[in-house]
Amino acid sequence: xxxxxxxxxxxxxxxxxxxxxxxxxxxxxxxxxxxxxxxxxxxxxxxxxxxxxxxxxxxxxxxxxxxxxxxxxxxxxxxxxxxxxxxxxxxxxxxxxxxxxxxxxxxxxxxxxxxxxxxxxxxxxxxxxxxxxxxxxxxxxxxxxxxxxxxxxxxxxxxxxxxxxxxxxxxxxxxxxxxxxxxxxxxxxxxxxxxxxxxxxxxxxxxxxxxxxxxxxxxxxxxxxxxxx
Amino acid sequence: xxxxxxxxxxxxxxxxxxxxxxxxxxxxxxxxxxxxxxxxxxxxxxxxxxxxxxxxxxxxxxxxxxxxxxxxxxxxxxxxxxxxxxxxxxxxxxxxxxxxxxxxxxxxxxxxxxxxxxxxxxxxxxxxxxxxxxxxxxxxxxxxxxxxxxxxxxxxxxxxxxxxxxxxxxxxxxxxxxxxxxxxxxxxxxxxxxxxxxxxxxxxxxxxxxxxxxxxxxxxxxxxxxxxx
Amino acid sequence: xxxxxxxxxxxxxxxxxxxxxxxxxxxxxxxxxxxxxxxxxxxxxxxxxxxxxxxxxxxxxxxxxxxxxxxxxxxxxxxxxxxxxxxxxxxxxxxxxxxxxxxxxxxxxxxxxxxxxxxxxxxxxxxxxxxxxxxxxxxxxxxxxxxxxxxxxxxxxxxxxxxxxxxxxxxxxxxxxxxxxxxxxxxxxxxxxxxxxxxxxxxxxxxxxxxxxxxxxxxxxxxxxxxxx
Amino acid sequence: xxxxxxxxxxxxxxxxxxxxxxxxxxxxxxxxxxxxxxxxxxxxxxxxxxxxxxxxxxxxxxxxxxxxxxxxxxxxxxxxxxxxxxxxxxxxxxxxxxxxxxxxxxxxxxxxxxxxxxxxxxxxxxxxxxxxxxxxxxxxxxxxxxxxxxxxxxxxxxxxxxxxxxxxxxxxxxxxxxxxxxxxxxxxxxxxxxxxxxxxxxxxxxxxxxxxxxxxxxxxxxxxxxxxx
Numbered sequence: 001x002x003x004x005x006x007x008x009x010x011x012x013x014x015x016x017x018x019x020x021x022x023x024x025x026x027x028x029x030x031x032x033x034x035x036x037x038x039x040x041x042x043x044x045x046x047x048x049x050x051x052x053x054x055x056x057x058x059x060x061x062x063x064x065x066x067x068x069x070x071x072x073x074x075x076x077x078x079x080x081x082x083x084x085x086x087x088x089x090x091x092x093x094x095x096x097x098x099x100x101x102x103x104x105x106x107x108x109x110x111x112x113x114x115x116x117x118x119x120x121x122x123x124x125x126x127x128x129x130x131x132x133x134x135x136x137x138x139x140x141x142x143x144x145x146x147x148x149x150x151x152x153x154x155x156x157x158x159x160x161x162x163x164x165x166x167x168x169x170x171x172x173x174x175x176x177x178x179x180x181x182x183x184x185x186x187x188x189x190x191x192x193x194x195x196x197x198x199x200x201x202x203x204x205x206x207x208x209x210x211x212x213x214x215x216x217x218x219x220x221x222x223x224x225x226x227x228x229x
Numbered sequence: 230x231x232x233x234x235x236x237x238x239x240x241x242x243x244x245x246x247x248x249x250x251x252x253x254x255x256x257x258x259x260x261x262x263x264x265x266x267x268x269x270x271x272x273x274x275x276x277x278x279x280x281x282x283x284x285x286x287x288x289x290x291x292x293x294x295x296x297x298x299x300x301x302x303x304x305x306x307x308x309x310x311x312x313x314x315x316x317x318x319x320x321x322x323x324x325x326x327x328x329x330x331x332x333x334x335x336x337x338x339x340x341x342x343x344x345x346x347x348x349x350x351x352x353x354x355x356x357x358x359x360x361x362x363x364x365x366x367x368x369x370x371x372x373x374x375x376x377x378x379x380x381x382x383x384x385x386x387x388x389x390x391x392x393x394x395x396x397x398x399x400x401x402x403x404x405x406x407x408x409x410x411x412x413x414x415x416x417x418x419x420x421x422x423x424x425x426x427x428x429x430x431x432x433x434x435x436x437x438x439x440x441x442x443x444x445x446x447x448x449x450x451x452x453x454x455x456x457x458x
Numbered sequence: 459x460x461x462x463x464x465x466x467x468x469x470x471x472x473x474x475x476x477x478x479x480x481x482x483x484x485x486x487x488x489x490x491x492x493x494x495x496x497x498x499x500x501x502x503x504x505x506x507x508x509x510x511x512x513x514x515x516x517x518x519x520x521x522x523x524x525x526x527x528x529x530x531x532x533x534x535x536x537x538x539x540x541x542x543x544x545x546x547x548x549x550x551x552x553x554x555x556x557x558x559x560x561x562x563x564x565x566x567x568x569x570x571x572x573x574x575x576x577x578x579x580x581x582x583x584x585x586x587x588x589x590x591x592x593x594x595x596x597x598x599x600x601x602x603x604x605x606x607x608x609x610x611x612x613x614x615x616x617x618x619x620x621x622x623x624x625x626x627x628x629x630x631x632x633x634x635x636x637x638x639x640x641x642x643x644x645x646x647x648x649x650x651x652x653x654x655x656x657x658x659x660x661x662x663x664x665x666x667x668x669x670x671x672x673x674x675x676x677x678x679x680x681x682x683x684x685x686x687x
Numbered sequence: 688x689x690x691x692x693x694x695x696x697x698x699x700x701x702x703x704x705x706x707x708x709x710x711x712x713x714x715x716x717x718x719x720x721x722x723x724x725x726x727x728x729x730x731x732x733x734x735x736x737x738x739x740x741x742x743x744x745x746x747x748x749x750x751x752x753x754x755x756x757x758x759x760x761x762x763x764x765x766x767x768x769x770x771x772x773x774x775x776x777x778x779x780x781x782x783x784x785x786x787x788x789x790x791x792x793x794x795x796x797x798x799x800x801x802x803x804x805x806x807x808x809x810x811x812x813x814x815x816x817x818x819x820x821x822x823x824x825x826x827x828x829x830x831x832x833x834x835x836x837x838x839x840x841x842x843x844x845x846x847x848x849x850x851x852x853x854x855x856x857x858x859x860x861x862x863x864x865x866x867x868x869x870x871x872x873x874x875x876x877x878x879x880x881x882x883x884x885x886x887x888x889x890x891x892x893x894x895x896x897x898x899x900x901x902x903x904x905x906x907x908x909x910x911x912x913x914x915x916x
Contacts, residue, residue, distance in 0.1 A: 016305040022316035046306075048313045049278035050294075065279075067307030075380055075436070076245040077275075078296030078329030084277045087251035096562065100307030103559040104591070105584050126563050133562070133591035136628070151304055170594070174632065207304070330790040333783065333820070334813050355792050362791070362820035365857070399823070403861065474763040480774035504764075506771045507736035508752075523737075525765030533838055533894070534703040535733075536754030536787030542735045545709035558765030609762055664762070 056089030092120030132170035189225035285318030321349030361399035418454035465659035514547030550578030590628035647683035694888035743776030779807030876912035
């Protein structure tokens with residue numbers, strides 16, 4: 001149930017912010033759940049590995065890992081196994097975030113591993129041709145995030161609208177099914193609206209929510225912007 | 230309480246074995262706890278990241294992470310933050326396991342980060358000079374594991390006793406405090422006894438226990454061998 | 459002149475074989491040049507970084523680097539700069555060989571850097587979808603090399619013909635210009651013929667030539683097979 | 688002959704600066720040679736991989752690689768083989784420069800490989816304990832370079848004298864033979880003098896020389912400062 005994608009959607013990346021670590025990860029996920037229930041918008045959260053299970057047990061909204069490794073069960077000390085992530089109750093994973101980039105063959109391998117384990121694969125990309133390249137590997141979600149805008153508060157949707165529209169155009173040539181998100185610098189409901197107007201199906205956000213004084217208000221603002229679009 | 234090292238000791242590395250994933254990680258940790266309580270021997274377990282919290286909540290024996298990253302809180306998607314590990318109830322971490330090797334400067338950084346967060350640092354090394362090199366960085370535990378013996382069932386203590394004794398000799402020239410363990414191929418109580426006789430203060434083990442039909446029996450065998458030494 | 463691609467073609471990867479190091483790299487390149495002149499077939503050689511200049515000065519056939527880094531001039535100790543490679547007389551570079559894999563964003567960056575410096579970009583890929591993904595990044599050459607066949611003497615063209623034909627089919631949907639090669643296990647003229655018959659425009663080879671008792675004979679055999687196709 | 692270390696000494700790291708690429712690498716090496724001959728001071732140069740051979744053929748002063756990989760001859764496309772470096776006429780190599788850091792076990796492996804091939808090993812380190820750690824691996828040269836000062840023009844010798852003296856003190860406890868250099872921010876003859884006064888046996892420099900309008904003048908200034916110390 002949890003695992004069915006229902007765009008338009010919002011994914012909140014908790015990164016390794018202290019404001020979204022441990023108990024605070026659970027609290028933040030609950031605020032996302034509240035906003036999701038109130039608005040009906042699909043909101044997923046991506047906490048740190050060690051927090052996934054507690055978050056997945058505390059909320060009914062979808063929980064993603066921030067990364068999984070291209071490995072099978074066995075001798076892989078310190079790596080992240082898809083089976084282990086799945087058993088925590090997570091339903092998906094980010095892949096190739098600009099802060100955790102992977103080799104091309106590994107992106108392909110992890111998308112396949114995710115499929116085998118019914119995990120939603122959300123691959124992050126940095127420009128339109130790379131997005132189109134990834135589209136060929138058939139992930140469930142492609143999220144374009146120009147790395148130079150991450151954490152700046154300058155939204156990709158308003159600053160680089162052509163990056164977003166070109167991504168959509170190139171991806172759709174080869175892949176009609178992947179959900180297309182955008183991220184980087186998304187700070188206001190208006191940024192979300194512009195992102196959706198450009199043709200995306202939602203946003204991947206982090207600091208604007210995680211580091212907000214009142215995260216619920218911002219999540220709700222984003223969800224409302226998504227809804228009224 | 231949990232965090233005080235009491236050698237002789239045994240650390241069980243769960244790696245990414247399915248036999249030690251999710252609920253099975255908790256079960257295995259409970260068997261280790263049983264053996265520890267019965268024998269009084271310090272036994273720690275190192276489950277996968279996503280399982281640390283559930284394991285730490287289920288048992289009173291010390292729980293280690295298998296790795297942490299040389300990062301501070303912030304924008305580090307997909308990385309392992311010391312603060313997050315600590316908040317799960319873990320008391321230490323493996324560092325530089327041969328399956329998760331790190332750059333030299335990162336080993337140094339993670340040992341310092343571990344100290345700042347009251348996490349026990351257990352650095353894995355592959356030969357005596359490298360062990361001595363690491364000794365200078367003052368980790369709490371140094372565990373020598375010749376990579377060519379890992380998973381073979383051929384014990385480092387019987388196959389390469391001189392690697393073990395040379396490690397102890399070289400390490401002690403510069404560091405009198407670090408606990409010295411050995412690992413790789415440890416399969417029988419006898420291997421543990423030999424390891425202790427050579428001067429180590431315990432063992433780091435994985436497959437011999439995790440993949441055993443009856444892990445408790447093996448853990449108990451190892452703990453008894455440690456005790457009667 | 460040197461830099462114009464003229465398929466069908468053969469690229470010989472010298473890897474780090476001693477048989478193709480230093481003076482032996484120059485000798486081997488001369489044998490490739492002889493076969494190229496005699497048959498009219500485009501044969502390029504890819505020696506180690508330190509040998510590129512001597513090889514490029516000794517022969518008139520095209521010389522490729524085995525890798526370049528996604529960097530600009532500056533503080534990059536120990537890295538491979540496109541400008542430096544170009545100044546040696548090399549005309550192209552391998553990218554993302556299975557023994558030197560790169561992050562997706564870095565493959566994209568190096569293809570662009572190669573274009574800026576008039577270097578032919580030859581990206582190695584491991585399966586058809588990855589080949590198609592790379593096609594979107596518009597390299598000059600795409601060479602499919604299933605890693606499990608590299609160095610086996612079992613030719614990709616005879617063992618995995620569908621990998622080759624699927625690659626061609628998928629790549630051509632998005633890219634009509636890239637030269638498509640295949641590699642891995644190519645050992646006999648017959649393997650080359652099959653590769654061409656499947657629709658490739660040549661082969662990327664290594665051990666079959668470099669480790670041959672009489673490399674010239676094998677190069678000539680491959681060139682003849684390419685010609686009579 | 689070339690390979691005998693004669694401290695006090697200066698190593699000039701060409702990095703990937705355009706001012707030290709191709710023909711300019713040879714020219715710069717000649718200016719270093721001129722200063723070396725005039726002053727009798729041991730001055731080595733470390734050009735990019737592709738330039739090593741031309742530089743080594745053009746000058747009589749020692750030439751270093753900027754990095755070698757922990758590999759043996761064979762299937763290692765895009766890697767740097769010690770044997771190949773040696774055959775160019777290079778006599779040594781930098782290892783673990785802060786811009787090309789290595790795993791601990793790889794540093795150990797490369798130091799051994801360098802010894803086997805009569806190449807001088809110069810390991811770069813970032814702080815005193817790491818320097819002492821490396822000392823146990825018995826490289827020929829240890830060069831401490833606090834990364835935060837690299838390229839700043841603020842000299843390690845004047846800014847962090849205690850980092851230099853602590854390095855010497857810690858290294859000498861375990862290793863009496865390694866030559867100890869310092870680097871990072873060395874810009875003036877005075878910085879060199881201070882470095883030698885603190886007890887080092889020379890400096891590892893880059894931008895101050897490579898990016899100088901008149902590199903010879905600066906090299907000569909450094910060599911004179913080394914001599915009159």
